Amino acid sequence: MSAPLKVAVLGASGRMGAEAVKAVGAANDMELVATLGRGDSLEILLETGATHVVDLSVPASTEANVRFAVEHGIHAVVGTTGWDDAKRESLTALLSKNPESGVLIAPNFALGSVLASAFAATAARYFESVEIIELHHPNKVDAPSGTAVRTAELIAAERAAAGVAPSPDATETQLDGARGALVDGVHVHSVRLRGLVAHQEVLLGGEGEQLTLRHDSYDRASFMPGVLLGLRTVASRPGLTYGLDGYLELGR
Ligand SMILES: NC(=O)C1=CN([C@@H]2O[C@H](COP(=O)(O)OP(=O)(O)OC[C@H]3O[C@@H](n4cnc5c(N)ncnc54)[C@H](O)[C@@H]3O)[C@@H](O)[C@H]2O)C=CC1
Numbered sequence: 001m002s003a004p005l006k007v008a009v010l011g012a013s014g015r016m017g018a019e020a021v022k023a024v025g026a027a028n029d030m031e032l033v034a035t036l037g038r039g040d041s042l043e044i045l046l047e048t049g050a051t052h053v054v055d056l057s058v059p060a061s062t063e064a065n066v067r068f069a070v071e072h073g074i075h076a077v078v079g080t081t082g083w084d085d086a087k088r089e090s091l092t093a094l095l096s097k098n099p100e101s102g103v104l105i106a107p108n109f110a111l112g113s114v115l116a117s118a119f120a121a122t123a124a125r126y127f128e129s130v131e132i133i134e135l136h137h138p139n140k141v142d143a144p145s146g147t148a149v150r151t152a153e154l155i156a157a158e159r160a161a162a163g164v165a166p167s168p169d170a171t172e173t174q175l176d177g178a179r180g181a182l183v184d185g186v187h188v189h190s191v192r193l194r195g196l197v198a199h200q201e202v203l204l205g206g207e208g209e210q211l212t213l214r215h216d217s218y219d220r221a222s223f224m225p226g227v228l229l230g231l232r233t234v235a236s237r238p239g240l241t242y243g244l245d246g247y248l249e250l251g252r
């Protein structure tokens with residue numbers, strides 16, 4: 001049996017981080033070597049010999065955390081949101097100078113969510129209209145969700161490749177925000193509601209019909225198989241992988 005992965009969790013006291021600490025601690029092929037929170041020095045990663053980090057911190061911190069890991073030869077599995085095009089491009093440039101390092105940025109670790117986004121992208125080739133509604137707990141600090149942004153990107157790419165026209169919309173006047181945010185030409189609506197965890201609907205409309213693709217995470221345990229898959233795979237995938245679908249055989 002090979003040596004266990006030496007894993008550090010960043011954002012370990014948070015909602016997701018606490019779940020990841022449990023999941024890594026229970027995995028036979030992993031050793032939890034460090035748990036870091038706000039204000040902790042990243043030098044702890046070097047002192048504890050971490051080979052892998054899971055970043056589940058906050059959008060304001062994740063880039064610095066991941067860059068530190070890459071610069072020190074530590075593989076990173078990242079669930080934190082906020083990785084826009086510019087940040088991913090800059091990270092790719094850093095990774096090209098550290099060719100052994102692997103980073104997975106996964107907007108959503110839940111298998112059902114990854115599948116739902118892939119199905120939605122495929123379906124969006126065949127429907128005139130598409131909009132996204134994402135629904136989350138009210139403690140979430142960012143909107144729209146990273147998952148919704150990624151889903152919109154996938155949908156837009158499929159529609160562009162298929163030559164599908166923009167969704168029809170005759171709106172002439174509106175209150176600010178009434179039509180949601182526009183992500184790559186796809187309207188995204190964000191709901192924040194006590195009692196929710198993480199949910200998304202993709203609405204696809206055609207003449208006389210509607211297809212709705214909905215995914216629900218009722219518990220953060222739903223994200224843990226994806227976190228563990230990411231940890232087990234990332235070292236064998238140098239460079240940046242954006243989306244857990246990059247590690248799955250989805251036939252696309
Ligand atoms: N990819 C996925 O499947 C999922 C991603 N997320 C994302 O993960 C992130 C965390 O979500 P939650 O756990 O709900 O948030 P949270 O607010 O409960 O936890 C974040 C934790 O990070 C800590 N923190 C702040 N700065 C830090 C730093 N520099 N280093 C280490 N820790 C630091 C905070 O003190 C807090 O304990 C968010 O961006 C969220 O959108 C959440 C759920 C699933």
Ligand SMILES: O=C(O)C1=N[C@H](C(=O)O)C[C@H](O)C1
Nearest residue numbers: 081107108140145146147198
């Ligand atoms: O903050 C959350 O809770 C979640 N964040 C991620 C996102 O922004 O998509 C993943 C999941 O939706 C839960």
